[in-house]
Amino acid sequence: MVTVDSTQVIDPEFGFYGPMGFDIGAFVGNLILAYFAQDGHAVYGNDRKPYKVWILKTITETWNLFYKKFTxxxxxxKDGPGEAYLPAIYNxxxxxxxxxQxxxxxxxxDTLGFGAAKMIRLDGLTSNVN
Incomplete structure (x- = not known):
């Protein structure tokens, strides 16, 4: 948060500019963690299979929608200022x-790699290492 008199950083993660795959990868990584956590949440008469199917579908739909909108x-x-792949070069x-493509x-x-890094980091936070 920035005012004329001060700057306060609550979570420096939100001030990060980095690879595009970071944000979508973090989201996908969290969904994959949720998928594998479902068996631990199951109780008699409440299997988590439909929810696990929904999670996998959400991962697929997330990437597909991102791909569609981004492209x-x-x-x-493609002809705007700052374009990296100029039509004059790629004519x-x-x-x-x-x-x-x-x-x-x-x-x-990159998305998969950052998702994996997110899963490893979260796993490390919850592990009980003596």
């Missing part, structure tokens, strides 16, 4: 498509 914005602003529609594949890999 739509990419297409909409072939096939080349533009290949670049976009490669970028999204790498972003997906």
């Amino acid at each position: 739509a914005l990419w297409d909409e602003h 072939n529609p096939d080349a533009q498509l290949l670049v976009k 490669k970028y999204m594949k790498e972003l997906f890999h």
